[in-house]
Amino acid sequence: MNLTNTSHPGIHQEDASDHSLIPPCQNACPLHMDIREYVSLVSQGRIMEALQVIRMGNPFPSICAYVCTHPCEESCRRAQVDKPIAIRSLKRFAVEFGGDRMIRTEAETKYSDKVAIVGSGPAGLACAYYVKKIGYPVTILEAHSDLGGMLRVGIPQYRLPREVLDTEIQRLTHMGVEIRTNTRVVSLDLLFELGYKAIFITIGAHQSLRLGIEGEESPGVIDGATFLREVNLGIKPSLGRRVMVAGGGNVAIDAARTAVRLGVKHVSIFYRRTRSEMPADPQELEQALEEGVKIKYLSTPVRIDRENDRLKMTCVRMELGEPDESGRRRPVPIKGSEFTKEFDSLIVAIGQAPQTPSDFGVRIGRGSTIQVDPSTLTTNRTGVFAGGDAVTGPATVTEALAAGRLAASRIDDYLQHRYPLPVKETNEKLSGELLPKTIEMIRKIERSEPLSLVGETRVKDFETVEQVYGWEAAINEARRCLRCGVGVEILFQDKCATCLTCLRVCPYHVPRLDNTGNINIPADQCQACGICVAECPAKAIVLRKPFDRRQVSEELTHTIKLATESKNKPPIIGFCCQYGLFGTGTLSRLWRGAKAGVTIVPVLCVAKVEANHLLSAFETGAEGVFIAGCGEQCARENTTYWVKQRVEKVRKVLRSIGIEPERLQVFTLGTAVADPTEELDRFIEQISALRLSSVIKEEAIS
Amino acid sequence: MIVAEQKSLEEIRRMIAPYPRVLILGCGTCMTVCNAGGESEVSFLHNSLRLAEVRSGDGIHTFTEHTVKRQCDPEFLETLSEKTIDVDVILSLGCGIGVQAIAEYLGDIPVLPGVNTSFMGMTKESGVWDERCAACGECRLEDTGGICPITRCTKGILNGPCAGSKNGKCEANKDVDCAWILIYKRLERLQQLDKMRRYYSPRNFRAIPRPRRILSKVEIATGESDG
Numbered sequence A: 001m002n003l004t005n006t007s008h009p010g011i012h013q014e015d016a017s018d019h020s021l022i023p024p025c026q027n028a029c030p031l032h033m034d035i036r037e038y039v040s041l042v043s044q045g046r047i048m049e050a051l052q053v054i055r056m057g058n059p060f061p062s063i064c065a066y067v068c069t070h071p072c073e074e075s076c077r078r079a080q081v082d083k084p085i086a087i088r089s090l091k092r093f094a095v096e097f098g099g100d101r102m103i104r105t106e107a108e109t110k111y112s113d114k115v116a117i118v119g120s121g122p123a124g125l126a127c128a129y130y131v132k133k134i135g136y137p138v139t140i141l142e143a144h145s146d147l148g149g150m151l152r153v154g155i156p157q158y159r160l161p162r163e164v165l166d167t168e169i170q171r172l173t174h175m176g177v178e179i180r181t182n183t184r185v186v187s188l189d190l191l192f193e194l195g196y197k198a199i200f201i202t203i204g205a206h207q208s209l210r211l212g213i214e215g216e217e218s219p220g221v222i223d224g225a226t227f228l229r230e231v232n233l234g235i236k237p238s239l240g241r242r243v244m245v246a247g248g249g250n251v252a253i254d255a256a257r258t259a260v261r262l263g264v265k266h267v268s269i270f271y272r273r274t275r276s277e278m279p280a281d282p283q284e285l286e287q288a289l290e291e292g293v294k295i296k297y298l299s300t301p302v303r304i305d306r307e308n309d310r311l312k313m314t315c316v317r318m319e320l321g322e323p324d325e326s327g328r329r330r331p332v333p334i335k336g337s338e339f340t341k342e343f344d345s346l347i348v349a350i351g352q353a354p355q356t357p358s359d360f361g362v363r364i365g366r367g368s369t370i371q372v373d374p375s376t377l378t379t380n381r382t383g384v385f386a387g388g389d390a391v392t393g394p395a396t397v398t399e400a401l402a403a404g405r406l407a408a409s410r411i412d413d414y415l416q417h418r419y420p421l422p423v424k425e426t427n428e429k430l431s432g433e434l435l436p437k438t439i440e441m442i443r444k445i446e447r448s449e450p451l452s453l454v455g456e457t458r459v460k461d462f463e464t465v466e467q468v469y470g471w472e473a474a475i476n477e478a479r480r481c482l483r484c485g486v487g488v489e490i491l492f493q494d495k496c497a498t499c500l501t502c503l504r505v506c507p508y509h510v511p512r513l514d515n516t517g518n519i520n521i522p523a524d525q526c527q528a529c530g531i532c533v534a535e536c537p538a539k540a541i542v543l544r545k546p547f548d549r550r551q552v553s554e555e556l557t558h559t560i561k562l563a564t565e566s567k568n569k570p571p572i573i574g575f576c577c578q579y580g581l582f583g584t585g586t587l588s589r590l591w592r593g594a595k596a597g598v599t600i601v602p603v604l605c606v607a608k609v610e611a612n613h614l615l616s617a618f619e620t621g622a623e624g625v626f627i628a629g630c631g632e633q634c635a636r637e638n639t640t641y642w643v644k645q646r647v648e649k650v651r652k653v654l655r656s657i658g659i660e661p662e663r664l665q666v667f668t669l670g671t672a673v674a675d676p677t678e679e680l681d682r683f684i685e686q687i688s689a690l691r692l693s694s695v696i697k698e699e700a701i702s
Numbered sequence B: 001m002i003v004a005e006q007k008s009l010e011e012i013r014r015m016i017a018p019y020p021r022v023l024i025l026g027c028g029t030c031m032t033v034c035n036a037g038g039e040s041e042v043s044f045l046h047n048s049l050r051l052a053e054v055r056s057g058d059g060i061h062t063f064t065e066h067t068v069k070r071q072c073d074p075e076f077l078e079t080l081s082e083k084t085i086d087v088d089v090i091l092s093l094g095c096g097i098g099v100q101a102i103a104e105y106l107g108d109i110p111v112l113p114g115v116n117t118s119f120m121g122m123t124k125e126s127g128v129w130d131e132r133c134a135a136c137g138e139c140r141l142e143d144t145g146g147i148c149p150i151t152r153c154t155k156g157i158l159n160g161p162c163a164g165s166k167n168g169k170c171e172a173n174k175d176v177d178c179a180w181i182l183i184y185k186r187l188e189r190l191q192q193l194d195k196m197r198r199y200y201s202p203r204n205f206r207a208i209p210r211p212r213r214i215l216s217k218v219e220i221a222t223g224e225s226d227g
């Protein structure tokens, strides 16, 4: 049999270029991770592969899985329908269930030029990881006794278990990264003298900003960063019974929640603006409230008097005035609104700035940050690079990781005397909002959150608050992804007969007739269901990703090849959806080959199975063919309807060449018969009965 | 648009039986739109025929496939010469015009019709087509509110409705609208009911001089065009 011509004698396979667009989630991620891909793999239950994709874009996914501020979720287009995909939780699921802890990273030393990294926060660690991977000997120099920067001394343990950080650091040691702790670098010249050829400065932003009010020097006043560092290093500062936290960012919230865990009864955050201006993560804020933290908006301390071992705080109420340069409305004190309150301590958490030793000789810019060229991360000194919070001011872990990765490749360019190659983005970015008529048709599915420890239990210790998803919850959450940018396009405009079939069959009203009389399929609306691809009579429409284009045909060819080789023709071939429960859950035995004589062609939604694929399956000699899809539970619309149309079309052919049409069946979840495995069993019985009767017939003839 | 329906697999198999090497030829225009012979149908038919061969066990056929933009214009058929080198027959999924255009263009290879060309019509919804015009050559839609009685009235009468019209449906088929009731309603809406009150004399379709030809250019004597 001619295998190359099995199912698609046609053009689909010819064009191998990837026309998918970069989805907004990926675009928002400082590391530019292929979120859509790993979310899709999770939705198929292919967790190890999901983890592989994650590791390709992120040196320390386990850390991000806990603490990333997930800007991807802020840009996720699913928010236009209901709620964004829980991307970070899915990553955590992949990291834990995919066995990230077991992964070992190897690195070979290929070059002799030594690289020094000053500071071991996420930027430094990431840079060390990549520089080492490229093949340079690398040393991390860290002032503290332990590595990790803010991951160690800033972020509280209930949000990032230290085992996670330790595992990543062990991996670095295993790769051969040299580590020097308790080493505060004061001069770079010394490092050059020691033979380092390139230096990456990532000293973070650890200098807390001050309120600048009278009495701030009093005992009982501590800055947020110092407080968290002390707690993280095992010192338990005594705070008394009533603590005020001044500030409205994540550090303020972390400080307040940490104080609660140290046993402080009354913790109040004073913030000078309102909740809507608060930079803190809303979820963190919510959790703080659950833990009993009180928040007073539009209030700020203006004077501290220490009396009888307590702090008498004079505060003032604020109102919002004109927007300032940050775009937020400036708080203005209301005259005569002063009031006093007594506290045992005050934690000032209103921001940090970098503090660079002057002997480094690097140029310092606004907000005490180190000035660099943003695309090469070079400072004014040759061979000296800088990145992370020290350059940006307080930012995020992923931004620091991205800076570390960029620095590694720039240091490589520098040491190899190469002109830095600009990073080229070949694929276009997906932009544009979903239209109301598209949104209307997209099935609303509630976002599922992983469980959290209950408020009262969690304040007793530093146990991780957010738990990990269960298998089924993760898969269902992942299935909500709209797969933005991987939909279809009319690749062959010259073939399009403007028949309007696509426009008529699309459940989401995506294809559009423009005023020149041409059909367009806007990439920003397409839901990638694939229905129009199979229905276009001119074969003008293709999926944007070559893999998606070929998937069914390739799997089928593979199945056929195996069957031909084994000389053991599969009596039954089933096209089985890979998403959700069919792929992974209760119904996985359908495709795991658990049933004798059933060979499964895994497909990513049955809507992509074309009538031709069904014919090809029969052509291999299959006695029965079935399609098993998610039916009502499919994340896309009308898929079963179109599958049934195609099945009827093929049955007509079968009938006319003397094959019983019952040999082709559709099984779906959520139809009248609850368990499709039972239906399948009956089908198998029926097929063997048909086989028996045809054997008898043949014998009777001969 | 011309609308057709693919012939049954049995009939197609009977037609191609004597010819071992078959080129299935699609048409990218009307036959694509009416789902009878576009590239997708070509490949579906190809697969169906191959399956039939495999199952009958006595297959002698090999199939190739190709689709041109329009079979009814010879310029589009130029690519065919190379596609037909090792071919014994062309199974055309073009309409009757396409089949004839190919026969005219390629004198030596037989051409078989793979579809039954049915009518001129329009798409009602995806997968449903309705007849609308009989190409009578003498259009009367002006008088009938834009509704053709010749195609849409079962009897094709020019002065309807007939006595068999009931509740707006045709006596011949209760699912079909009576064309003349539709005409009446439309004329009423257009306030042109006077057109219903006229008598239209019968037409003699047999008198149509076949084959018809339309000339949209005038004969110019040689020599004149140069000056």
Ligand SMILES: Cc1cc2nc3c(=O)[nH]c(=O)nc-3n(C[C@H](O)[C@H](O)[C@H](O)COP(=O)(O)OP(=O)(O)OC[C@H]3O[C@@H](n4cnc5c(N)ncnc54)[C@H](O)[C@@H]3O)c2cc1C
Pocket: A067, A068, A069, A118, A119, A120, A121, A122, A123, A124, A141, A142, A143, A144, A147, A148, A149, A150, A151, A154, A155, A156, A183, A184, A185, A186, A202, A203, A204, A205, A206, A225, A228, A250, A251, A254, A357, A387, A388, A389, A390, A394, A395, A396, A397, A398, A400
């Ligand atoms: C309380 C808190 C909570 C946070 N929560 C989050 C969060 O949930 N999600 C998120 O994305 N971001 C969070 N951040 C921000 C994030 O931690 C930082 O943006 C990130 O750690 C910056 O990384 P970095 O490598 O630039 O610097 P850092 O992590 O600050 O590391 C700098 C390191 O350099 C060392 N160092 C400084 N000077 C010297 C010297 N002269 N010689 C040697 N070593 C030196 C320091 O000791 C430190 O270890 C939080 C920050 C804080 C303070």
Ligand code: SF4
Pocket: A023, A024, A025, A026, A035, A036, A039, A075, A076, A077, A078, A085, A087, A480, A481, A482, A483, A484
């Ligand atoms: S729906 Fe999926 S692909 Fe689209 S932005 Fe959200 S996570 Fe990314």
Ligand code: SF4
Pocket: A490, A495, A496, A497, A498, A499, A500, A501, A502, A503, A519, A535, A536, A537, A538, A539, A540, A541
């Ligand atoms: S279905 Fe295909 S041929 Fe028809 S309008 Fe859409 S792209 Fe064009």
Ligand code: SF4
Pocket: A487, A488, A502, A505, A506, A507, A508, A509, A510, A511, A521, A525, A526, A527, A528, A529, A530, A531, A532, A533
């Ligand atoms: S793939 Fe689906 S959603 Fe996209 S245009 Fe086609 S039918 Fe519409």
